[in-house]
Amino acid sequence: MTTTSTAGRGAGRPGPAIAPARSVVERLRPLLMVLASLAIFFVLWQFLSTFVLNPYLIPPPTAVAAAFVPMAETGEIFKHVSISLVRVVIGFVLGSALAIVLGVVMGRMRVVYELLDPIIEFMRYLSPTAMIPIAVIWFGIGENSKYFLIFWGTFFFVLINTIAGVMRTPIARQRAAECLGASEFQIFILVVIPSAVPYIVTGMRVAMASSFMSIIPAEMLAADSGLGYLLQTAGMLVQTDRIFVALATISLLGFITDRLFRLLVDRTLRRYMAFVSAG
Amino acid sequence: MLKVESVTKIYGEQEASYLALEDIAIDIADGEFLCLLGPSGCGKTTLLNILAGFESVTRGRVTLDRRDIRGPGQDRVMFFQDAGSALFPWLTVEENVNFGLKLRRTPKAERGPIIDRYLTMVGLDTHRGKFPTQLSGGMRQRLQIARALAIEPEILLMDEPFAALDALTRRRMHSFLVDIWQQTQKTIVFVTHDISESILLADRIAIMGVGPGSRFEDVIRVELPRPRDPGDAAFGEIYRSIERQLALEESKLGDEAG
Numbered sequence: 001m002t003t004t005s006t007a008g009r010g011a012g013r014p015g016p017a018i019a020p021a022r023s024v025v026e027r028l029r030p031l032l033m034v035l036a037s038l039a040i041f042f043v044l045w046q047f048l049s050t051f052v053l054n055p056y057l058i059p060p061p062t063a064v065a066a067a068f069v070p071m072a073e074t075g076e077i078f079k080h081v082s083i084s085l086v087r088v089v090i091g092f093v094l095g096s097a098l099a100i101v102l103g104v105v106m107g108r109m110r111v112v113y114e115l116l117d118p119i120i121e122f123m124r125y126l127s128p129t130a131m132i133p134i135a136v137i138w139f140g141i142g143e144n145s146k147y148f149l150i151f152w153g154t155f156f157f158v159l160i161n162t163i164a165g166v167m168r169t170p171i172a173r174q175r176a177a178e179c180l181g182a183s184e185f186q187i188f189i190l191v192v193i194p195s196a197v198p199y200i201v202t203g204m205r206v207a208m209a210s211s212f213m214s215i216i217p218a219e220m221l222a223a224d225s226g227l228g229y230l231l232q233t234a235g236m237l238v239q240t241d242r243i244f245v246a247l248a249t250i251s252l253l254g255f256i257t258d259r260l261f262r263l264l265v266d267r268t269l270r271r272y273m274a275f276v277s278a279g
Numbered sequence: 280m281l282k283v284e285s286v287t288k289i290y291g292e293q294e295a296s297y298l299a300l301e302d303i304a305i306d307i308a309d310g311e312f313l314c315l316l317g318p319s320g321c322g323k324t325t326l327l328n329i330l331a332g333f334e335s336v337t338r339g340r341v342t343l344d345r346r347d348i349r350g351p352g353q354d355r356v357m358f359f360q361d362a363g364s365a366l367f368p369w370l371t372v373e374e375n376v377n378f379g380l381k382l383r384r385t386p387k388a389e390r391g392p393i394i395d396r397y398l399t400m401v402g403l404d405t406h407r408g409k410f411p412t413q414l415s416g417g418m419r420q421r422l423q424i425a426r427a428l429a430i431e432p433e434i435l436l437m438d439e440p441f442a443a444l445d446a447l448t449r450r451r452m453h454s455f456l457v458d459i460w461q462q463t464q465k466t467i468v469f470v471t472h473d474i475s476e477s478i479l480l481a482d483r484i485a486i487m488g489v490g491p492g493s494r495f496e497d498v499i500r501v502e503l504p505r506p507r508d509p510g511d512a513a514f515g516e517i518y519r520s521i522e523r524q525l526a527l528e529e530s531k532l533g534d535e536a537g
Binding site: 170172173175176177178179180181182186190191194197271272274 | 331333351353355356357359361364365366367368369370378379382383410411412423426427430432
């Protein structure tokens, strides 16, 4: 509807106005399609849960919203969100920092790589969920065990990507720098690390998504706060509407964090993000 | 003078070894344009890497003005076919040229004029704020040339720098390179497998045989005046004689396989 009306107005104007009018529609198109997708989804969900399915098992969006209002008014939901978010951020930052440092060393020093790679190849299959029991024994059910589990989930993604980025620095680029007078150390700092940035950032994005997945089981099994805890208690009391509020919040939180991360990367590391193809 | 004295290059050890170059010798005069021509796998790039100092020789020696070449140095700059990976994609055109100047500790006040001079020479002065990703293939190669010339090397080592470009851009780059060479009087060693390209550019063409143990089969002096025209009869004659020689090499390879 919006599309036709805008195009119609553009067509009514003299020549040059047509092109900008069309491009506005083209630019808005992705946003409009997202809105359309969400609208269709919610209408269908509302209809199905009200008239076809059991609204107790699958509460309609209106019921979920109704459950959300008191949780927002008392601040309960925001408390859980901020607790989970802080855990994710602390574990993520620690895991990324250590993985980048170790990854850069492993990518550049063959002996270190050869000695550590077999161990990492084994340990990376231990998901954060698998580490929950031992984390609780080591660190208790307080914050430290959550930091550790997020750290664990972040570390391997970032490490493996950092190693790959350092190793895949084009040999031509390193030799070009060498011809221009760069020492071994200068090549490392001025060429290898910048070349690895796109890989490191990709690893961090994957790790971020995985952190939001691992914080939930960690909080369900061993915590007295956070979104996982909220989910767990709502489940025990069979409060499906509150479960849906928690699920929607987790999705939204992960989505927003990823967008913020991308925005931050775009603002600060944009020039490093270009992969240059051959030719 | 760049002097290559009976250079032999063997990769690996004992039974697993591969004889890449055997007894290569040539004197390359200052300001000369030499092409290394040969089929792929003949060791052209190996020889170029030895001249650059990226690889060592197994036997023989390579000297520049009577000094042994022991590693890369700012007097010799290598050019790569894949400019996309050889350039620094996170630096602008201007910053790519500045990279070598900073490393040489050229005083800040002098860098500006040097950058201006070489970017103008390669026709990129109006693109100085762009990133390599925003440049065409030909422009990237020109940026590689400007970046190299800025540190004022004596010798340019070029490894099939134009092989990935389209035909039209390539032709333009050929006349451009000859211009730059005539202006700056650099020594150029240019690797190619394209007969026409070598005749268009070179003072002398060293024809290399197929490996293992490839050597110079012949070194031809091209006396044609520049700019050279591939439609010229004399050009065609040189072309056919080189082609015959390379065909001979190919048949040798065939005999061995058969």
